Amino acid sequence: MVKTQATPDQTPSPRQERSRLLLLDGHSMAFRAFFALPADKFVNGAGQSTNAVYGFTSMLIKLLRDERPTHIAVAWDRSEPTFRHEAYGEYKAGRSETPQEFHGQIGLLQELMGLIGVTSVSVATYEADDVIATLAVQGGAAGMEVLIASGDRDAFQLVTEDCTVLYPGKSLSDLTRMTPEAVEAKYAVAPERYRDLAALVGEKADNLPGVPGVGPKTAAKWIAKYGSLEEIVAHADEITGKAGQNFRDHLSDVLRNQQLNKLDTETPIDAGVTDMTIDGWDREGVNTLFDTLEFASTLRDRLFAVLGTDDADEKAQEAPAEGFTVELAVPGTGELAGWLAAHAATNARAGLAVAGSWGHGGGDVTGLAIAVPAGAAAFVDPAVLDPADEAALTAWLADPERPKALHDAKGPMLALWSRGWELAGLDSDTAVAGYLALPGRRNFDLADLCTRYLGRELADETPAQAQLTLDIADDAEDEDEAARTALAVRARATLDLALALDADLAKRGATLLLHDIELPLAAVLARMERTGIAADRGYLDGLAEEFAAAVRQAVEEAHRVVGREFNLGSPKQLQQILFDELGLPKTKKIKTGYTTDADALAWLAAQTDNELPVILLRHRDQTRLRTTVDGLIKTIADDGRIHTTYNQTVAATGRLSSTEPNLQNIPVRTDAGRRIRRAFVVGEGYDFLLTADYSQIELRIMAHLSGDEALIEAFQTGHDFHAEIAARVFKLPVDEVAGEARAKIKAMNYGLAYGLSDYGLSQQLGITPKEARVLMEDFFAQFGKVRDYLEAVVDQARRDGYTATMLGRRRYLPDLSSDNRQRRDMAERMALNAPIQGSAADIIKVAMLDVQRALEEAGHTSRLLLQVHDELVLEVTEDELEPVRKLVSRKMAEAYDLRVPLAVSVGVGANWHDAAH
Numbered sequence: 001m002v003k004t005q006a007t008p009d010q011t012p013s014p015r016q017e018r019s020r021l022l023l024l025d026g027h028s029m030a031f032r033a034f035f036a037l038p039a040d041k042f043v044n045g046a047g048q049s050t051n052a053v054y055g056f057t058s059m060l061i062k063l064l065r066d067e068r069p070t071h072i073a074v075a076w077d078r079s080e081p082t083f084r085h086e087a088y089g090e091y092k093a094g095r096s097e098t099p100q101e102f103h104g105q106i107g108l109l110q111e112l113m114g115l116i117g118v119t120s121v122s123v124a125t126y127e128a129d130d131v132i133a134t135l136a137v138q139g140g141a142a143g144m145e146v147l148i149a150s151g152d153r154d155a156f157q158l159v160t161e162d163c164t165v166l167y168p169g170k171s172l173s174d175l176t177r178m179t180p181e182a183v184e185a186k187y188a189v190a191p192e193r194y195r196d197l198a199a200l201v202g203e204k205a206d207n208l209p210g211v212p213g214v215g216p217k218t219a220a221k222w223i224a225k226y227g228s229l230e231e232i233v234a235h236a237d238e239i240t241g242k243a244g245q246n247f248r249d250h251l252s253d254v255l256r257n258q259q260l261n262k263l264d265t266e267t268p269i270d271a272g273v274t275d276m277t278i279d280g281w282d283r284e285g286v287n288t289l290f291d292t293l294e295f296a297s298t299l300r301d302r303l304f305a306v307l308g309t310d311d312a313d314e315k316a317q318e319a320p321a322e323g324f325t326v327e328l329a330v331p332g333t334g335e336l337a338g339w340l341a342a343h344a345a346t347n348a349r350a351g352l353a354v355a356g357s358w359g360h361g362g363g364d365v366t367g368l369a370i371a372v373p374a375g376a377a378a379f380v381d382p383a384v385l386d387p388a389d390e391a392a393l394t395a396w397l398a399d400p401e402r403p404k405a406l407h408d409a410k411g412p413m414l415a416l417w418s419r420g421w422e423l424a425g426l427d428s429d430t431a432v433a434g435y436l437a438l439p440g441r442r443n444f445d446l447a448d449l450c451t452r453y454l455g456r457e458l459a460d461e462t463p464a465q466a467q468l469t470l471d472i473a474d475d476a477e478d479e480d481e482a483a484r485t486a487l488a489v490r491a492r493a494t495l496d497l498a499l500a501l502d503a504d505l506a507k508r509g510a511t512l513l514l515h516d517i518e519l520p521l522a523a524v525l526a527r528m529e530r531t532g533i534a535a536d537r538g539y540l541d542g543l544a545e546e547f548a549a550a551v552r553q554a555v556e557e558a559h560r561v562v563g564r565e566f567n568l569g570s571p572k573q574l575q576q577i578l579f580d581e582l583g584l585p586k587t588k589k590i591k592t593g594y595t596t597d598a599d600a601l602a603w604l605a606a607q608t609d610n611e612l613p614v615i616l617l618r619h620r621d622q623t624r625l626r627t628t629v630d631g632l633i634k635t636i637a638d639d640g641r642i643h644t645t646y647n648q649t650v651a652a653t654g655r656l657s658s659t660e661p662n663l664q665n666i667p668v669r670t671d672a673g674r675r676i677r678r679a680f681v682v683g684e685g686y687d688f689l690l691t692a693d694y695s696q697i698e699l700r701i702m703a704h705l706s707g708d709e710a711l712i713e714a715f716q717t718g719h720d721f722h723a724e725i726a727a728r729v730f731k732l733p734v735d736e737v738a739g740e741a742r743a744k745i746k747a748m749n750y751g752l753a754y755g756l757s758d759y760g761l762s763q764q765l766g767i768t769p770k771e772a773r774v775l776m777e778d779f780f781a782q783f784g785k786v787r788d789y790l791e792a793v794v795d796q797a798r799r800d801g802y803t804a805t806m807l808g809r810r811r812y813l814p815d816l817s818s819d820n821r822q823r824r825d826m827a828e829r830m831a832l833n834a835p836i837q838g839s840a841a842d843i844i845k846v847a848m849l850d851v852q853r854a855l856e857e858a859g860h861t862s863r864l865l866l867q868v869h870d871e872l873v874l875e876v877t878e879d880e881l882e883p884v885r886k887l888v889s890r891k892m893a894e895a896y897d898l899r900v901p902l903a904v905s906v907g908v909g910a911n912w913h914d915a916a917h
Contacts, residue, residue, distance in 0.1 A: 021139035021273055022069035023132045025150035026076040026120070030056050030109055031102075032151050032168050035590070039101040040597060044294040047760070048826050049101035053108050053293060057303065059149070060118075062173060063166070064306045067147055071276040073119040073135060075128035076110065082125050084260050091260065092206050099590070104822030108293070111820065115285040116307060119276045126267045129154050133263035136163055138273045149175070154198065154261050156183050159191035188220035196229035199258035200247075208257045212246045229258055281307050284452060287441055291652075292815060292823065297443040323457055324492045326377040328485060333384045337392035343376045344396060349403040349427065351495025353487050354412035360635070360660065361530045361643030363415030367484070371491035379484040382419060393421070400424040405498035407431050407446045407490070410648070413526040423523075428498035432518045435649035436510040437501060439811050444649050450493050453500040458493050509808050517807070517845050518648060524852050524864065525646040525656075532641035533663075533865045533873070534683035536911075540633050543675065547626035554619035561612045568619050571596050577612075584608055625672050632679065635661045641683065646867070653834055654809050654841035656867060664868045680873075680912035686862075687878040688908050691915040692888045693871035694844070695903040696721060699749055701806070701839045704898040708785035715900045722746040728782045729775075748779060757829070790832055797831040805838035806896065807846075843895045843902070844870055850891040860884060873912065881908065 033055025042051035063069075084091045113120045121131050132148055136158050139146045146163040148155050155165045156178055165178040176182070183191045200219040202210025222239070226232045232239075233255075236248050247254070283304065290300050331339050344350050355367035371377040380393065396402055397416065404423070406412060408431035416423050431444045438444075447458035505511045559565050562581070566573045575593040578584045585607050587600035594600075598620060604613040635642050647657045658664045667673020682689050694700075699721070703711040714724045720734075726745040727734045747764050748756070756764075762772035780787040797803045798817065802810040811834040815827035844867065851872065852864060862884045866873035872892070876884045885906055892904045907917030 019071060019142070019144045020067065020069045020147065021135070021144045021276070022063060022067055022072040022147045022149065023135055023139075024060070024063075024072075024074045025128050025132060025148070025152055025155070026074045026109065027106065027128060028151040029059060029149060029168070030106060033059060034099070034102050034105070035592070039099070044292070044826070047829070048104060048108075048293070048822055050105070050108075050293045050295070052102060052105040053112065054295060054299065056109055057112065057299060059168075059173075059175075061299075061302050061306050062175075063147075063149060069147065071139070071144065071273055072278060073121050073271075073273075073276045074113055075131035075135070076106070076120060076122040077128045078122050078124060078126075080124060082127050084127070088256060088260060090207050104820070107820045107822065108289070112286070112289060115282045115289060116303070117278045117281040119271060121269060121271065123267050123269060126264065130264040130267045131269060133158055133265045134267040134269055135273055135276075137265045139163075142273060144273065153194075153203075154263060156187075156191055156194040157261075157263060159183050159194075187216055189223050193223050193228065195258060195261055196223055196232075198261050199229055199254050200232075202253075202257060203261065206260070208260060209250075209253055210257065211243070211250050211254060213243050214246065218243060229254070278307065283448075287443065287448070288814070290443075291438075291441040292826065295442060297445065300443055301445075324489045324496070325375070326371055326485075326488045326492045327375050328488045329376065329378045330484060331378055331380070331389075333386050334389065336378070336380060336385065336389035339378050340370075340392050340396050343372050343374070343378070344370060344402065347401055347403065348373050349405055349495065349498065351491040351493070351498070352404045352406050352412075353491035353494060354406070354415055355483075355487050356412075356415045358411040358414045359645055360637060361414065361532050361641075362418055363411065364418050365412075365415045365421075367487055369484075369487040369491040371488060371495050373495065377488040377492060379488055398422040398424050403427040405430060405494050407494045407497075408444070408649075410522045410526045410529075410646075413523065414530060417526075417530065426519055426522075427515070428501065429514075429519060429522060430494050430497045430501055432522065432648055433498070433501040433505055433514055436513055436518065436809070437504050437508055439652045439654070439809070440813075442650075446490065446493060446497070449501075450497055453497055453504070454493075456493075456496075458489065508810060510810065513807065513809055517842070517849065520849055521845055522648065524848055525648070525867075528864050528866065529643055529645060531863055531865060531875075532637065532639070532643035533875075533912075534640055534681050535632065535636050535642050536679050536681050537633065537636055537640070540629055540636075540679045543679065544626060544629045544633060547622050547629060547672075550622040551619060551626060554615055554622060558612060558615045558619065561610075561615065568616060574616070578604070582610060582612065584610060584613075621672075625676070628666065629676060629679075631661050632676075642680075644866075651841070652811055652830075653837040654805065654845075655837065655869075656841070656845075658868075663866060674913050674916075677913040677916075678911045682910055683875060685877075686875040688876050688881060688910065689865075689912055689915040690862075690874045690876050690881070690885060690888065690906065690908050691871055691912070691917065692874075692892055692904055692906045693869075693917075694840075694892065695905055697840045697843065697870050697902065698836050700898055700900040700902065701836050701843075702786065702789075703900045705806070705835065705839075706783075706786045706789035707899070708783050708789070711783050711786060712900055722749060725749060725779075729778050744775060745779075748775060793835060794828050794831045803831050803834040803838075805835055805842050807839070807842040809838050809842055811838065839896075840870065844872075847892040847895040848872065850895060851888055854887050854891055855884070858883070858887065860887075873915070876908075 030052045034052035037051035037055045039049045039051050042054055043049050110120050121135070122128070123131055129150075129152055132150065132155065136146045136148060140160070140162055147166055148158060148163065149166045151168050159165055159178055159180055161180060166175040167178050168174065169176055180191055183189070183194060187194060187197055189197050197216060197219045200211055200214055200222070201216055202208050222232050223229070226235055233251065236244070236251065239247055286300060286303065329339060351371040353369045354365055356365040357363055365382055368380040368382070369377060370380070385393065398421070402425045404425050405428035406426065407429065409423070409426055409429045413423055430446065430449060434444045434449045435441075450456050450458045502511075505514055555568055558568055562577055566577060568574070571592065574596040578596065579586060579594055584604055587594045587596070587603065598617065601613045601617050605617065632642065637643055642661065642663070644658045644663045645660050647659060650657045666676055668677070680689070700715065703715060710728065714721060714728065717724055720742075722742050722745050723734050723737045726732070726737045726741045729745060730737070730741055732741075744765055748761055751761050751764065758773040758776055759769045761776065762769040765772065793803060794816075797813055801814060801816070802812045804810050811830065813827040813831055815823040816831065818824045818827065848864065848867060855862060855864075860880050860883070862874055862876035862880045864872060865875050872888065874884065874888065885908070889904050889906055893902045895902065905917040907915045909915035
């Protein structure tokens with residue numbers, strides 16, 4: 001048996017000798033990011049656009065990684081007029097209005113800079129350019145190398161051998177190094193003369209008109225001949241031709257331009273460049289902000305990686321962070337049973353870590369580590385187990401009296417099952433526990449949680465699914481020993497973290513949620529993933545070809561209407577055709593022209609008789625459907641079934657999500673979407689698919705929580721609920737409620753449950769915000785306790801700092817007291833919808849657990865396949881159909897006792913579509 005002692009290792013990174021100052025033009029780079037990334041693709045659940053924050057952060061990460069500055073600052077423009085506005089009232093006049101989606105993002109970026117320890121600088125009546133110029137001069141005087149990241153060409157006048165401008169190109173990652181040679185190569189003037197050239201040519205963005213007919217080449221030729229603008233002015237009468245006359249006619253403009261584009265290098269700045277180091281960054285604060293903005297973990301991982309270098313490494317050497325120590329044993333063949341008997345035969349919790357691969361309903365184990373409280377740990381290589389070891393390990397894993405802690409246990413369960421090992425006794429999943437404690441976060445990485453809860457670095461961590469190929473009989477290579485040690489350290493860290501999370505969950509009232517719902521649910525979800533759902537490959541192939549043909553037809557029709565071929569996926573070409581060639585009404589103005597997104601095309605279709613917008617919408621719809629079907633086909637496994645992966649720790653409200661493929665995202669309200677559902681069929685050995693879902697569960701929960709008697713009565717009348725509500729709001733008999741009135745009330749009913757504002761309702765219904773506000777007021781006049789409840793929810797959350805579901809699931813909303821209005825508004829909308837959505841998520845989880853237990857207790861072979869929002873899908877045999885139908889209906893209806901009964905609809909069919917109800 002091999003034994004080693006494992007401790008974290010700190011390795012310093014090399015440092016550069018000369019100080020390097022990086023200066024960023026905040027607004028300039030934020031706007032670049034905003035227009036580089038689609039605003040509609042970067043919006044969080046509260047409606048806040050985040051593309052500028054995401055893009056700016058990505059650029060900053062690249063700059064920090066590639067340039068490795070020792071000092072850094074971001075300069076920001078201010079809203080009040082500058083000294084240039086006072087000198088020239090038309091300065092920057094005529095600029096298009098800032099897009100609504102950009103609002104609020106500068107405040108978020110400034111907050112982020114504070115969290116990561118980057119100095120932000122702004123000075124009243126001065127522009128960011130002036131701040132940068134002043135700091136650049138200070139940096140040069142201090143012997144620093146200076147880098148300026150800006151999309152403003154005025155910065156070129158600052159370029160020297162020691163000062164380079166990083167000028168953005170067509171993409172966020174494309175930054176051109178404008179050195180003295182680069183400036184001269186592009187503009188044929190030295191950097192110190194660029195200001196003269198700009199004065200002659202003018203700057204449209206600043207509303208500084210230049211000399212008509214004089215472009216950069218002519219201006220550069222004059223500067224080369226005369227040496228400077230002052231000399232050009234002195235020899236103005238010598239310049240011949242129309243250009244010369246235009247110059248003389250517009251001389252006052254040129255002199256004004258030269259005065260205004262001069263950067264002030266003596267801006268009064270409180271901080272000095274030597275103090276502008278990245279210092280004291282707040283990892284938890286960044287996590288909280290990124291969670292609010294709903295950024296994926298990849299961005300924060302990249303940011304943390306680059307922030308963890310240089311100074312952080314130096315400090316780590318001075319005061320190394322405490323890591324994890326284990327006494328690692330590597331039992332050889334025939335030795336594991338003895339180690340388990342000596343170290344893991346008590347009821348003390350053990351930490352467990354699994355290496356291997358998992359997903360799509362299966363997996364494999366290539367290594368397993370067990371850590372116990374006393375400090376001992378063992379690495380188990382499945383390849384060297386003899387029958388006695390195999391039996392001992394199998395029994396230990398399956399023993400419910402041997403408590404175990406894993407991190408993100410559902411995937412490892414699949415891998416263990418592949419080896420024939422059943423896992424019992426799971427009493428902590430540190431990823432799920434972290435999610436219950438910090439539901440707003442997007443990242444529940446083990447190392448990150450250890451830093452937060454234990455103040456210790458998981459320095460030896462490797463990914464849980466790292467492949468281990470070990471030969472215990474031979475001398476272990478260094479990399480194999482490191483892999484074994486890393487897995488053992490991971491098991492130890494999981495064990496220690498589980499104890500800390502136990503205490504935190506107890507304080508937050510979430511212990512029962514973990515043990516009674518989330519942990520048993522993980523096992524149910526794993527079994528559903530392993531089972532999968534059968535798919536009709538031939539039918540999907542036919543759908544894919546049909547949608548592909550529809551795409552081709554739309555392309556041909558579009559080409560016919562326009563009279564030539566063009567790329568239907570090119571916004572630039574669409575802008576030219578729609579607005580220039582066809583002269584259709586202009587849509588919302590964006591930097592690249594006028595938007596051609598789906599909403600704009602729908603608006604154009606309603607505004608004009610031209611058929612092109614309708615064809616383009618159909619092309620996009622058919623393309624999306626073809627992509628969906630192609631994605632499903634790719635995920636059909638060898639057993640003919642699709643095995644999705646369920647995520648327990650993604651949605652802050654507690655809802656499950658589905659990936660690879662996302663089966664919760666298949667359209668259900670369109671004919672094409674319903675046809676896709678026909679591809680999901682009953683599998684061999686079974687006779688029917690059974691679907692069961694809750695009817696209007698969010699609204700029933702709202703009635704329960706508000707206690708509104710009129711709303712409760714509306715559910716109990718037996719009428720169509722939305723028609724009943726519409727009748728009360730519009731004061732009409734139920735049988736006189738028209739479809740439009742019902743549709744308006746339905747949108748509002750669900751909108752209120754999701755924190756919809758009057759503006760959001762107006763967008764949904766195509767009415768003005770004022771009309772939407774009147775509609776909501778009419779609703780509240782009939783259902784006053786709903787209004788009182790919604791107001792009370794926000795007030796209570798502001799006092800407590802969180803909302804809670806009926807089962808006690810909390811969502812923490814610290815931004816309810818934020819000074820940033822956008823973040824405060826986001827938090828208020830979250831406070832409105834979290835209790836209702838979260839309670840619905842809890843109820844369907846309870847129903848899943850109860851249905852699974854009832855199926856097992858009855859000895860049924862029928863089984864759960866899918867959970868999609870408020871719907872369960874089962875595979876049943878003919879002889880079990882009626883008892884299972886009754887069982888599912890009863891267990892779902894009894895999942896929670898509301899003032900309004902939970903209504904369950906059940907359908908049966910040979911495929912998912914036919915089983916609808």
